[in-house]
Structure formats: structure tokens, C-alpha cells
Amino acid sequence: MRSSQLFGKTLRQAPADAETISHKLLTRAGFIQQIAAGIFSLQPLGNRSITKIKNIIRDEMDRAGGQEINMPVVQPRDLWVESGRADTFVPPLARFEDRREREMIIAPTHEETATAMARAGVASYRDLPFTIYQIQTKFRDETRPRGGLLRVREFEMKDAYSFDADEEGMDRSFQAMVAAYKRIFKRCGLDVIMVDADSGGIGGKDSNEFVLLTDSGEDTILMSNESDYAANVEKASFIKKAFPIEELGEVEEFATPGIKTIEELAKAEGVSKSKTAKAVFYSVDGEIVVVTIRGDYEVNETKLRNLLDGAEPKLATPEEVKAAGLVSGSASAVGLTGMKSVVDDSITMGSNYLAGANKDGFHLRNVNFERDFKADIVADIAEAKKGYLSPDGKGKLVAKRGIEIGHVFKLGNVYSSKMGANYTNEDGEQNEILMGCYGIGVGRLLAAAVEANHDDFGMLLPRAIAPYEIYLAGLNLNDPNIAGKAEMIYETLQNAGYEVLFDDRDAPPGVKFKDADLLGIPARVVISSRSLENGGVEVKSRISKDAEIVAESDVLASVKALFD
RNA sequence: CGGGGCGUGGCGCAGUGGUAGCGCACCCGCUUUGGGAGCGGGGGGUCGCAGGUUCGAGUCCUGCCGCCCCGACCA
Numbered sequence: 001m002r003s004s005q006l007f008g009k010t011l012r013q014a015p016a017d018a019e020t021i022s023h024k025l026l027t028r029a030g031f032i033q034q035i036a037a038g039i040f041s042l043q044p045l046g047n048r049s050i051t052k053i054k055n056i057i058r059d060e061m062d063r064a065g066g067q068e069i070n071m072p073v074v075q076p077r078d079l080w081v082e083s084g085r086a087d088t089f090v091p092p093l094a095r096f097e098d099r100r101e102r103e104m105i106i107a108p109t110h111e112e113t114a115t116a117m118a119r120a121g122v123a124s125y126r127d128l129p130f131t132i133y134q135i136q137t138k139f140r141d142e143t144r145p146r147g148g149l150l151r152v153r154e155f156e157m158k159d160a161y162s163f164d165a166d167e168e169g170m171d172r173s174f175q176a177m178v179a180a181y182k183r184i185f186k187r188c189g190l191d192v193i194m195v196d197a198d199s200g201g202i203g204g205k206d207s208n209e210f211v212l213l214t215d216s217g218e219d220t221i222l223m224s225n226e227s228d229y230a231a232n233v234e235k236a237s238f239i240k241k242a243f244p245i246e247e248l249g250e251v252e253e254f255a256t257p258g259i260k261t262i263e264e265l266a267k268a269e270g271v272s273k274s275k276t277a278k279a280v281f282y283s284v285d286g287e288i289v290v291v292t293i294r295g296d297y298e299v300n301e302t303k304l305r306n307l308l309d310g311a312e313p314k315l316a317t318p319e320e321v322k323a324a325g326l327v328s329g330s331a332s333a334v335g336l337t338g339m340k341s342v343v344d345d346s347i348t349m350g351s352n353y354l355a356g357a358n359k360d361g362f363h364l365r366n367v368n369f370e371r372d373f374k375a376d377i378v379a380d381i382a383e384a385k386k387g388y389l390s391p392d393g394k395g396k397l398v399a400k401r402g403i404e405i406g407h408v409f410k411l412g413n414v415y416s417s418k419m420g421a422n423y424t425n426e427d428g429e430q431n432e433i434l435m436g437c438y439g440i441g442v443g444r445l446l447a448a449a450v451e452a453n454h455d456d457f458g459m460l461l462p463r464a465i466a467p468y469e470i471y472l473a474g475l476n477l478n479d480p481n482i483a484g485k486a487e488m489i490y491e492t493l494q495n496a497g498y499e500v501l502f503d504d505r506d507a508p509p510g511v512k513f514k515d516a517d518l519l520g521i522p523a524r525v526v527i528s529s530r531s532l533e534n535g536g537v538e539v540k541s542r543i544s545k546d547a548e549i550v551a552e553s554d555v556l557a558s559v560k561a562l563f564d
Numbered sequence: 565c566g567g568g569g570c571g572u573g574g575c576g577c578a579g580u581g582g583u584a585g586c587g588c589a590c591c592c593g594c595u596u597u598g599g600g601a602g603c604g605g606g607g608g609g610u611c612g613c614a615g616g617u618u619c620g621a622g623u624c625c626u627g628c629c630g631c632c633c634c635g636a637c638c639a
Binding site: 009010011012013014015016017018019027028034036037090091108109111138140142143144146151157159197199200201202203207209218312404407409437439441457475476477478479506507508509510511512513514515517526528529530531538 | 565570574575576577588589596597598599600601630631632633634635636637638639
């Protein structure tokens with residue numbers, strides 16, 4: 001490709017509203033164009049990188065036994081009613097009516113259609129297992145897109161779905177995808193780690209995220225400083241501090257004028273926060289749920305939601321608290337009736353707590369679980385934080401930021417049971433197909449690659465996903481000698497199979513060098529009067545400071561050596 | 565959805581009531597060619613939209629829209 005023909009110009013300055021490195025560089029380099037919040041077009045260079053990423057993904061999906069399919073973006077809403085997600089998916093489905101007034105949606109993901117495909121195509125265990133995948137557009141009307149391609153509303157995702165007859169098969173299919181994912185990220189030059197994750201709105205039991213650790217990421221990852229334990233904060237657990245159970249004291253009310261928080265209470269009584277039982281009130285589908293957790297921990301709302309069968313817990317508003325007859329600042333589960341009670345297991349690891357008296361300006365001493373208040377559910381709903389003990393007993397947790405590039409789920413029968421995706425087993429009985437699903441955000445992967453690989457001058461894309469492999473710059477092409485030789489080298493490199501961007505513009509050297517650096521093309525070849533005087537052609541890697549001069553006849557060998 | 569910020573030429577910005585400007589980019593010519601060149605000439609803007617105040621609005625007021633950041637939320 002000749003620069004003079006290339007559509008898309010580089011920008012000297014990034015648009016003022018670009019904040020993250022990848023957004024700035026991808027825009028300046030002419031890879032992407034923003035159309036609306038979270039909606040982008042790909043220009044030729046960006047499209048080439050994306051195409052390369054997609055081809056790597058296809059290659060590895062195929063190698064892992066996947067079969068490529070294609071499912072529609074526009075779907076009847078009925079399909080989502082079947083799965084139960086029509087009204088619960090977050091963000092809400094984008095919907096419209098077609099000309100026959102049928103309710104349609106724009107798909108944010110494709111579990112429903114994939115399940116429908118399997119349901120139609122599978123009759124017997126002999127038809128299983130298989131894995132299908134596509135690279136397809138999704139639309140999610142996020143409230144807050146951010147960071148250029150990092151978080152968008154419309155995006156291309158590689159989504160794969162596995163279908164198996166039994167648990168062992170499902171696990172095998174899952175592991176095959178995990179292995180493929182590791183290869184994909186490695187080939188894209190990304191050092192990605194796999195962490196435990198919450199499965200959120202997709203459902204299923206186990207899920208793992210593939211995360212690139214970087215400060216520009218929006219996810220918080222907790223990992224052990226001594227073992228390979230790593231989890232998204234939504235999922236992360238830890239070993240809670242346990243205290244000896246004392247002899248249970250008698251409940252005693254005392255005045256606490258002006259005391260509204262756990263901190264104030266603990267301080268006033270001269271005890272650690274772990275000696276308090278904190279009550280937090282949530283509104284869940286209009287019902288008040290009281291959550292009790294030891295004062296030294298905080299509630300993880302994702303864990304709470306999972307306990308409440310996926311219903312969205314929202315902190316109760318002051319009005320709701322009041323309407324329920326609760327006294328904020330002095331509330332506790334003691335003596336409360338008619339509302340659901342959830343207790344974090346930290347409460348069972350201590351005794352004789354301080355807690356609210358449900359009376360303005362008063363608290364209680366020696367409050368104990370079971371004796372003084374009960375729970376409908378006792379479970380771990382505490383948020384892990386840095387410094388806490390790793391759940392595997394090895395080391396402490398440290399917190400890092402990361403970008404979630406991929407996510408894999410063991411879905412089990414979540415969709416097949418609701419949508420009736422069954423097969424006949426060896427004994428002639430009907431069984432539910434067990435599924436897994438596996439996603440990679442393609443554009444986000446590119447953005448992450450830029451976040452991970454750049455310097456002050458521009459991108460440093462790995463060869464596998466750079467739009468071109470070689471940036472060929474001829475300086476002073478008005479000189480017919482240089483122009484002629486540059487054309488010959490262009491021919492030679494292309495004939496050898498390299499993807500070459502030939503900067504044939506009538507521009508000063510500085511402009512060409514700056515563009516070469518900005519675009520992050522891994523190799524640069526320069527021919528100029530100076531290089532010719534020095535004995536030929538200059539060959540330089542994007543990442544190295546120095547160039548080497550080689551004879552014209554050795555360009556090919558030199559480039560090859562540089563790539564090896 | 566809560567908080568904050570910003571909308572003036574392709575990009576970056578200046579312009580606090582009186583003729584819409586600057587840098588880069590773009591077009592033409594000449595010169596120049598190793599890190600975003602020099603000189604000369606030129607084109608391009610309903611100042612986000614709609615109302616209002618005023619003799620007069622990019623500038624003041626009201627409403628709306630869009631975009632960005634933080635938070636909430638999020639396969």
C-alpha cells in the first residue's frame with residue numbers, strides 16, 4: 001500500500017475528549033473514527049488490525065475444534081422471553097417493532113440463538129459434543145461508554161458455545177476453549193491472566209475472566225502475593241479473621257447520642273470495629289432485606305445478588321428505611337420481623353457484638369447471632385480487599401486494575417432447561433444439553449494491545465496484529481535514483497510476502513518518521529541519499545533505537561532476521 | 565441515573581455585548597529533504613439547536629441536544 005493512496009490521515013494532536021492512551025493513539029493514527037458515544041467506525045488501518053485479530057481467533061477456534069457459524073443481530077423478542085432474559089438483561093435490550101408490529105430486539109449476546117440452533121440440530125447423544133462460534137456485532141446500550149474502544153456500545157465479539165451430553169464433556173470443552181484463549185492472547189502479544197469471576201447476567205456456575213493488568217483497566221483484580229490465586233473483586237473471597245467465642249453476655253441497652261456510624265460507635269466504646277455488627281438495608285424488588293455483617297467488613301453487592309437469585313439489591317433509600325420503621329444510625333436485625341435477613345458468616349466468627357437498638361440514640365451490647373437475631377441466609381457476602389488473607393491460605397491479597405478481554409462460562413443447563421434443548425441418551429431418555437459459552441471482545445483486545453504496547457511516540461503493535469509489517473520510507477523521492485530504488489525495494493519486499501506500507505509522499509523526513517512511529521509498524525526501512533552514501537538501505541525495528549545499514553541486495557535477509 | 569466539565573473551520577485553541585481569529589492540517593507556486601520544513605498566495609465556520617433580552621449576541625438569560633470525566637451499573 002502506498003501512503004499517498006491510503007485513506008485516513010494521522011493527527012498531530014488527539015481530540016481533546018480522548019483520555020486513555022489507546023483512544024488517543026488509535027484516533028491519531030487514523031485507525032478509528034467516533035460516530036457517537038461508544039460507537040466507532042474502523043478506518044482502513046484499524047480494520048486491517050482488527051481483521052488480523054479476527055483471523056488469529058478463527059485459527060485458534062478452528063484448531064480447538066470450533067465450527068464457525070453466523071447468527072442474526074436482530075432477533076424476535078420472544079426468544080428472550082423463553083430464556084427469561086427479555087426484561088432482566090442489563091443494560092436493557094434495545095428493541096423496536098417491525099412493520100408487522102412484531103417485537104424485535106438488537107442482540108447484546110447470543111446464548112438464546114445458539115441454544116435455538118442446538119435445539120433444532122441435536123436429537124441424540126450421537127450429535128454431541130460440538131462447539132460453534134461466530135464473530136458478530138453486539139449492541140449493549142451501556143449507560144457510560146468510556147476510553148475509546150475500551151468500553152463501547154456496539155462492538156464485535158467472538159462468541160463461542162459448547163454443547164455436551166454430560167459434566168465431564170462440558171469440562172473438556174471448557175478446557176479446550178481456555179487453552180485456545182491462552183494461545184490467542186499470546187499470539188496477539190498480550191500477557192493476559194485468567195482470574196475467577198462472577199458470571200453475572202449470563203448465568204451458570206463457574207466463570208473465568210481473561211484480564212490484562214493495566215492501570216487504565218476498569219476492573220479490580222485481587223491476587224495473592226504468594227500463590228496464583230487471582231479473582232475479580234466481584235468474586236474474590238478471603239480468609240476472615242475469627243475471634244474466640246466468649247461467654248454470651250446479657251443484652252444491655254445504652255445511650256449513644258449523636259452516634260450514627262460503626263466508626264463512631266467502635267471509637268466511643270474503645271473497641272475494634274470487628275466487635276460491632278453492622279446492619280445494611282437493601283431494597284430488593286420492593287422488599288426490604290436486612291444484611292448483617294461484622295463491622296470490619298463491607299458488603300459485596302454482587303455476592304448478595306447471587307444469594308438473592310439474581311434480583312438486583314439496591315441500598316434502601318432514607319424514605320424506604322423510614323417507611324420500614326427502621327432507625328438509620330441505630331438499626332440492627334435484633335427484634336426485626338417481616339423482612340428477609342441475610343447474615344455474613346463473619347458474624348459467626350465473633351460474639352457479644354455492639355449493635356443498633358432500633359431506637360434513636362441507643363445501641364445494644366452483647367448482641368449475639370441466633371440468640372438475638374436470626375438469618376434466612378448465612379453466607380459469604382463480604383467484599384475482599386487488599387491486605388486480606390488469600391483464600392488458599394497462601395499470602396495476602398494485592399489489588400490491581402485490569403481490562404477484561406475475554407470471559408468463559410460453564411453454563412450447564414441454564415439455557416437448555418428453559419428453552420428445551422434436549423437430547424436422547426443411550427437409554428432412550430431425554431436429557432438436557434450442557435452448555436458453555438466463551439467471549440472475546442475484538443475491539444477491546446486491540447485497545448488493550450495498545451494500552452500494553454506503546455511509548456511516547458506511538459503504538460508498538462506486535463507483528464501479528466500490526467496493520468502492516470514494514471514501513472518503507474523513501475526520503476527525497478524527487479531524486480529519480482532514490483525513487484527508482486525505493487520502488488524496487490517495495491517490489492522486492494512485497495514479492496517476498498511482506499505487507500508493506502510504502503511512504504511515497506512528498507513530505508519531509510520528520511513527517512515520515514513520526515508517522516512510522518505513531519502507527520507502530522514493527523519494521524522500518526529507509527532509503528535516502530544518506531543511506532545510499534553509507535552503503536545502502538537502513539533497516540530498523542520500531543522498538544530499537546538504532547538502525548543498521550545493509551546493502552540493497554540484503555534488505556530481505558535483514559528484514560527477515562529482524563523478525564526472527 | 566447522581567456529580568463535574570466542555571461544545572467556535574478537519575484537529576488543537578483564543579475571542580466577556582460592536583467587522584469571527586490563531587497554530588496545525590488542506591489547495592496553488594517556488595525553495596527545501598534524516599525527526600512533524602521556509603517564503604508567497606488561497607479555500608473552508610448557520611460559533612451545538614431553539615427561544616428570549618438588546619439598536620446590536622460567539623459573548624447575557626431560559627430550555628433542549630451532544631460529547632467527555634468521576635461515581636452507580638456492567639457477559
